[in-house]
Amino acid sequence: MTIQNLPQSEAAVSSAISSEGKTPSRASQPVENPYQMALRQFDCAIPFLNLKAGIIEMLKRCKRELTVTFPVKMDDGSVRIFTGYRVHHNTARGPSKGGIRYSPHVDLDEVRALAMWMTWKCAVVNIPYGGAKGGVICDPRQLSLHELEGLTRRYATEIAMLLGPDRDVPAPDMGTNPQIMAWIMDTYSMHHGYSVPAVVTGKPVNIGGSAGRLEATGRGVMFTVAEAFKTFGWQLAGAEVVVQGFGNVGSITALTAHQMGCKVVAVSDIEGGIYNPAGLNIPKLLQYVKEFRTVVGFSEAEQITNDELLALPCDILVPAATENQLTRVTAPRVRARKLVAEGANGPTTPEADAILKDMGLIVIPDILCNAGGVVVSYFEWVQDLQQLFWEEETVTDQLRRIMVRSFHDVYNRAKELNTTMRNAALVLGIGRVAEATMTRGLYP
Numbered sequence: 001m002t003i004q005n006l007p008q009s010e011a012a013v014s015s016a017i018s019s020e021g022k023t024p025s026r027a028s029q030p031v032e033n034p035y036q037m038a039l040r041q042f043d044c045a046i047p048f049l050n051l052k053a054g055i056i057e058m059l060k061r062c063k064r065e066l067t068v069t070f071p072v073k074m075d076d077g078s079v080r081i082f083t084g085y086r087v088h089h090n091t092a093r094g095p096s097k098g099g100i101r102y103s104p105h106v107d108l109d110e111v112r113a114l115a116m117w118m119t120w121k122c123a124v125v126n127i128p129y130g131g132a133k134g135g136v137i138c139d140p141r142q143l144s145l146h147e148l149e150g151l152t153r154r155y156a157t158e159i160a161m162l163l164g165p166d167r168d169v170p171a172p173d174m175g176t177n178p179q180i181m182a183w184i185m186d187t188y189s190m191h192h193g194y195s196v197p198a199v200v201t202g203k204p205v206n207i208g209g210s211a212g213r214l215e216a217t218g219r220g221v222m223f224t225v226a227e228a229f230k231t232f233g234w235q236l237a238g239a240e241v242v243v244q245g246f247g248n249v250g251s252i253t254a255l256t257a258h259q260m261g262c263k264v265v266a267v268s269d270i271e272g273g274i275y276n277p278a279g280l281n282i283p284k285l286l287q288y289v290k291e292f293r294t295v296v297g298f299s300e301a302e303q304i305t306n307d308e309l310l311a312l313p314c315d316i317l318v319p320a321a322t323e324n325q326l327t328r329v330t331a332p333r334v335r336a337r338k339l340v341a342e343g344a345n346g347p348t349t350p351e352a353d354a355i356l357k358d359m360g361l362i363v364i365p366d367i368l369c370n371a372g373g374v375v376v377s378y379f380e381w382v383q384d385l386q387q388l389f390w391e392e393e394t395v396t397d398q399l400r401r402i403m404v405r406s407f408h409d410v411y412n413r414a415k416e417l418n419t420t421m422r423n424a425a426l427v428l429g430i431g432r433v434a435e436a437t438m439t440r441g442l443y444p
């Protein structure tokens with residue numbers, strides 16, 4: 001059994017609903033270094049904040065960066081060496097929080113950027129965490145279940161010095177899933193001699209995971225979109241939605257949009273896209289993907305490429321795949337009429353942001369739009385620490401409440417400052433982290 005057969009992977013991911021890594025190809029896009037991109041976004045927010053040079057310099061850097069190189073016994077008896085990372089960007093507001101990514105494209109700068117975005121994201125939705133991220137350079141689709149378990153347990157051991165419920169709490173991201181979190185939790189617990197469920201979130205529910213965690217990111221995307229529509233006086237029922245990426249985030253976003261009465265006209269994964277202007281039957285598509293592990297070949301739709309998908313007319317475009325998808329090349333072709341809702345982390349480059357703004361499009365930025373995942377991770381951590389578990393309805397109601405509140409916090413800031421939602425979210429997030437740093441003071 002390979003990773004395809006495991007329960008779903010997180011994020012923006014890669015894949016079909018049951019978790020293979022199928023991200024749209026990077027080759028067709030100009031690829032920007034994500035850390036440079038995160039720093040350029042940061043620089044745009046700084047003029048709106050009254051921060052001292054020392055604080056600015058501190059917030060640009062990651063607090064800790066661990067690189068590990070470790071051996072894994074492969075099924076054929078050989079030993080392969082893998083490289084992984086765990087980066088803590090900032091811990092001023094609490095333990096660091098962020099996913100672990102398994103992908104051949106992982107590198108230190110990508111992990112740094114993702115860690116920094118986690119810091120701002122947790123601050124934007126006002127949950128008591130700093131930001132972290134981890135990653136292992138590997139293609140999980142090429143590993144057997146046994147190899148994947150070996151890799152995960154060894155990586156968890158290598159980074160264990162950084163982990164802990166009060167220190168750093170990983171979660172799924174691209175290419176990882178609840179089963180991988182279970183192995184991390186078990187490995188950490190074995191070293192401690194007792195079960196420590198709160199050391200990771202996004203675990204299976206039977207070992208302390210939260211109801212509604214798997215669905216949280218996609219639901220959060222649509223709660224934010226729905227609130228935007230309400231705020232702007234637009235009608236959500238019948239709105240046309242295009243979703244790039246059909247992993248955990250993309251598939252649940254599409255399903256939630258469908259349930260909210262939107263017309264999901266196109267979706268894609270790494271193999272390609274499908275389009276039906278009359279609307280796709282998403283529950284039926286999910287069944288298809290369960291069996292065939294790709295959206296491609298679904299009978300009630302026309303085949304399109306990922307590039308064509310980004311250029312389709314729609315009301316809401318949801319890039320839910322990976323970084324660098326809306327660029328100076330692809331952004332001018334976007335024909336979304338109302339919103340770009342970022343399900344992925346870092347899908348839009350600063351150049352593309354400027355282009356979309358000139359086109360009159362509102363971009364709901366990643367650090368707000370996809371924060372539902374980490375919000376329910378926070379609920380999971382709280383439930384684990386209290387050993388008191390909530391009904392899914394409570395989880396989803398609380399998630400909605402936080403997404404709606406955060407949307408208005410960002411939107412009001414954008415109006416006040418006469419700036420984009422991205423910049424307003426960054427100003428809010430960076431401002432909260434800077435405030436916490438100043439309240440704590442510098443030691444010694």
Ligand code: GLU
Binds near residue numbers: 010011098170172375
């Ligand atoms: N990987 C997800 C993200 O990028 C979730 C992180 C978490 O729950 O800690 O937001």
